[in-house]
Amino acid sequence: MAANSLLELLAHVTQALEDTGAVYAVTGSVASSIHGEPVTSMDVDIVADLSADQGAKLARSVSGRLYADADMLRRAAIEHSMANLIDPASGYKVDISVLKQTPYHAQVLQRRVRIMHPDGKASFWVVSPEDTILMKLAWRKESRSQKQWANALSVARVQKNRLDWAYLRKWAGELGVEQDLDELMREAGV
Template identity: 35%
Template sequence: MDIVVLLASDSAETMLEALRASEVYFPELNARQAVQSGGSFNILHPQSGGKVDLFAVLASDAFTQSRIARRVRAQVLGVEAWIATPEDVVLAKLRWRLDSRSETQWRDCVEIAAVNDLDRDYMQKWAPELGVETDLADLLDG
């Protein structure tokens, strides 16, 4: 499961303290780097074997501001939460995989595109700024 957390600069330490006090394992150095400069780290729950990939996103860039403005309220496992639109999830995953070329991120994008009527104009507007034009074209034309 992927979870994206939008962090204000003064909330990073509070989040790390909450994780330390919980029953999960996480690599503290990786987590600290991720929450300070944006990035990801894993959280493991030893009792259940569950694993969450947590992506820390800083609120400073225009794309993040757009994602915040477009988010929607939804019930997730019985809890009301704000979730990103499918378009924003796909764009973020394409951006995250620029360096890694992760097949997992790509498969996620393909699956999201297969079950949603995506706003192509919105996505094509952001693709050049995010550096994902080629991957987005492959996804939308595939």
């Protein structure tokens, strides 16, 4: 059975991750849409603390519905890299990035927030608004992508009165995006 929508795919994969016992959080465009203004996307980005055994279990869990390479998931867990799950019917893709063991990445998973799925039947974990901004700025630093900047700015504008700016400043310095954060704050009117 193929996923009929990106949200259905999100619910299926996050439930499968929870069934493995992996700690995860949705990030990327989905997180930007939740914390900022909606954006369209053909994929779901997830960060996870995933063991090799959990990666293999995840592949088995979703394999009847999605293309999932168990070896790729195991390797991603061991190497702290990325693996994909693909819905062949829709072309939607889930990118699972296994987090490196750094103080910042530990914070990302500690600060994640539980969000109710729009159908009201399930919920899933998503990175905090602050970490959505920091991740977008870090990805922008690597790619110089205007899309990453626009998504970060959208979250900053929508959430500006609720953001933990001390947390943002601390980790922006650690991630080497402090100048980008300063520019973002100016553009967001903070």
